[in-house]
Amino acid sequence: MAASPAIIGFGITGQSVARYLLSKGQAPTVLDTRGARTEAVDFDLEYHWDCATWPERVLGQTSEVFVSPGLPPAHPLLQQAHEAQLPVYSDIDLFMRAVPGKVLGVTGTNGKSTVVSLIGHLLNAQGYRCKVGGNLGTPALDLLNEDADFYVLELSSFQLAHSGELPFARACILNISDDHLDYHGSAEAYCEAKQRVYAAAKHCVSNRDDPRTRPSGGRESITFGVGPGIAPLDLSLARADGEDWIVQGEKMLHAVSRLPVPGRHNAINCMAALAMVQPWFESDRLGEALMGFAGLPHRFALVAERNQVAFINDSKATNVGSTLAALGSLPADNQVVLIVGGDGKGARLDALLPAMRGRIHSLVALGKDGEQFRPLAAALERPFYDVAAMEAAVERAAAVAPSPGIVLLSPACASTDMFANFEARGEAFENAVASLALPAMSGD
Numbered sequence: 062m063a064a065s066p067a068i069i070g071f072g073i074t075g076q077s078v079a080r081y082l083l084s085k086g087q088a089p090t091v092l093d094t095r096g097a098r099t100e101a102v103d104f105d106l107e108y109h110w111d112c113a114t115w116p117e118r119v120l121g122q123t124s125e126v127f128v129s130p131g132l133p134p135a136h137p138l139l140q141q142a143h144e145a146q147l148p149v150y151s152d153i154d155l156f157m158r159a160v161p162g163k164v165l166g167v168t169g170t171n172g173k174s175t176v177v178s179l180i181g182h183l184l185n186a187q188g189y190r191c192k193v194g195g196n197l198g199t200p201a202l203d204l205l206n207e208d209a210d211f212y213v214l215e216l217s218s219f220q221l222a223h224s225g226e227l228p229f230a231r232a233c234i235l236n237i238s239d240d241h242l243d244y245h246g247s248a249e250a251y252c253e254a255k256q257r258v259y260a261a262a263k264h265c266v267s268n269r270d271d272p273r274t275r276p277s278g279g280r281e282s283i284t285f286g287v288g289p290g291i292a293p294l295d296l297s298l299a300r301a302d303g304e305d306w307i308v309q310g311e312k313m314l315h316a317v318s319r320l321p322v323p324g325r326h327n328a329i330n331c332m333a334a335l336a337m338v339q340p341w342f343e344s345d346r347l348g349e350a351l352m353g354f355a356g357l358p359h360r361f362a363l364v365a366e367r368n369q370v371a372f373i374n375d376s377k378a379t380n381v382g383s384t385l386a387a388l389g390s391l392p393a394d395n396q397v398v399l400i401v402g403g404d405g406k407g408a409r410l411d412a413l414l415p416a417m418r419g420r421i422h423s424l425v426a427l428g429k430d431g432e433q434f435r436p437l438a439a440a441l442e443r444p445f446y447d448v449a450a451m452e453a454a455v456e457r458a459a460a461v462a463p464s465p466g467i468v469l470l471s472p473a474c475a476s477t478d479m480f481a482n483f484e485a486r487g488e489a490f491e492n493a494v495a496s497l498a499l500p501a502m503s504g505d
Contacts, residue, residue: 064122065089069138070129071098071108074152077200078127079104081155089127090119092138115141123147127155130196130219151223153216156201162209165337166227168216168258169235169274171383172330173197174357175322176235177215179334184211186350187342196220211341222254231337232262234274235330238382238412266336268329269295283339285332294339296332307332314347322356323363324390359487361387361471364494369464372455372494375471376487381408384473385416393419396466398458400490402431403474410434413473417441423461425454429478451479451486455493468494 066082066089068075075091082089083104091101092112101108109116114137125148132139142149157164167177174197181193192204195214204212234255252273259265259276268274269286276282285296290310298317299308305317307328314335317328331351335342342350356362359376366372378384384401391397397420410433417437423444426434431447438445444461448454458468476486 064124066125066127067092067119067123068127068129069093069142070132071101072129072131074131074200075127075129076100076104077202078129078152078155079106081159081202081205090123092119094132094136094138113137115145120145120147125150127152128223130217130223132223134222149223150225151220152200152202153195153214153220153224153227156205156214157227159205160212163211163230164228165211165213166216166229166232166258166262167214167235167333167337168218168221168233168255169268170238170380171378171386172235172326172333173215173217174377175327175330175360176233176334176337177213178357179331179354180213180337181211182354183334183338183342183350184213186346186353187338189341216258218251218254221257224257226261227258229258229262231264231266231340232258233266233333233337234258234268234271235333236268236271236382237273238380238385266333268333269297283336285329285336287329294336296336298328298332307335309335309344312344314344315351319348319352321352321354322361324361324387326386326390327356327361359484361390364491367459367494367497369466370459370462371465371467372459372490373467373469373471374487374490375469376476376483376490378471378473379403379475379483380406381410381412381473384413384471387469387471388413388416388420391420391467391469395419395422396463397421398423398425398462398466398468400425400427400454400458400468400470401434401472401474402426402428403472403476403486404428404478405430405433405474408473410437410473411440413437414440422463422466423458425458427451427454427479428472428474430474451489452493452496455490455497459497 068078068089069092071091071093090107092109097110126142181191184191189210191211192209193213194204195201196217197215265276265282267282269284283294287298290297293310296309298305307314361375364372364374375387424438425446427448435445446457462468470490476483480486
């Protein structure tokens with residue numbers, strides 16, 4: 062029998078690989094560690110469910126392996142493939158073989174989805190045909206169904222860990238903070254996976270304020286950051302006329318107060334997006350283009366204002382670094398009731414203490430690792446409330462919040478211990494806020 066490809070993992074990514082291979086006349090064999098999936102009825106393929114090791118026959122007739130990002134690098138199925146000297150690829154490797162246009166790759170611990178969406182918005186506003194996907198929304202291979210001038214990919218550390226050298230026209234690491242340590246095994250391995258985005262990139266973009274984002278091997282990069290830039294194309298923040306501006310060299314590009322997404326961390330996200338599109342974008346059109354961008358849901362979004370208390374949904378803060386960024390965008394006046402908790406994924410939660418100090422009025426915690434926040438509240442000498450559900454968290458936060466004040470859902474943890482995903486967690490927060498028995502103010 063002729064050799065054929067195999068797919069390990071038949072989630073959203075694995076299915077996109079199957080669709081692509083079938084369109085090219087190749088019928089892959091599917092291995093999955095889970096039980097049979099209902100999605101399989103859409104594909105006439107050979108399946109091996111609840112698969113802990115390769116069937117000998119399948120291993121012997123496999124030509125190459127495509128790995129879904131959810132499979133840890135140390136998994137026995139993957140180790141067996143390596144021992145059999147089978148070439149192992151990600152869906153991004155397969156995408157890069159076939160893509161007709163320029164590809165921009167963005168990774169980082171936080172802000173990826175906002176930056177990728179903003180890059181796509183800016184390029185489309187410039188008149189290019191631009192498609193956005195990868196770890197965000199549409200799987201990369203499904204983007205090939207329509208021609209485009211640019212493809213902008215959000216890339217997770219999981220995808221990059223399984224990928225080879227990817228020839229991006231431009232690549233960026235936004236930031237790196239400890240995350241997914243349960244998957245990668247160490248902070249060093251996580252950082253190494255992120256750094257793979259630069260391996261074959263034509264140009265690199267990095268965060269001047271985060272040394273771990275700099276390309277290794279002495280490669281140069283365009284940078285963005287809060288402090289002054291070094292090279293003429295670097296982006297930074299500068300104070301002029303009583304407010305902060307995004308500047309490039311000596312050129313003032315846009316006032317931070319007029320950005321379409323709030324918060325200092327989003328000003329940095331905007332700088333990253335601008336650095337990524339700089340060769341193809343007319344900066345004189347920046348203001349008009351930026352103001353047409355709508356922020357993504359569940360990312361530092363104002364839900365309501367009641368009794369002079371603002372309720373902010375930052376459910377996408379699934380790690381410590383994202384919550385640090387959210388807190389850093391708020392004033393130091395002890396007016397924030399912070400809702401935290403979920404699956405901490407082994408991260409050091411005490412890294413939050415410096416940003417919490419001077420900002421936190423009280424902590425409300427729920428979920429698997431909610432109790433791990435109690436020592437932080439004790440260190441801050443602030444009230445701590447342990448609750449069982451999002452409705453109770455919002456009710457407690459609303460009851461203790463100062464007026465004026467802020468109730469911020471920024472959990473610093475993954476959501477899957479209690480919710481299907483961070484979107485479901487954010488929706489539960491918004492529904493709980495809407496159900497509060499409080500009179501609405503004019504900001505509602």
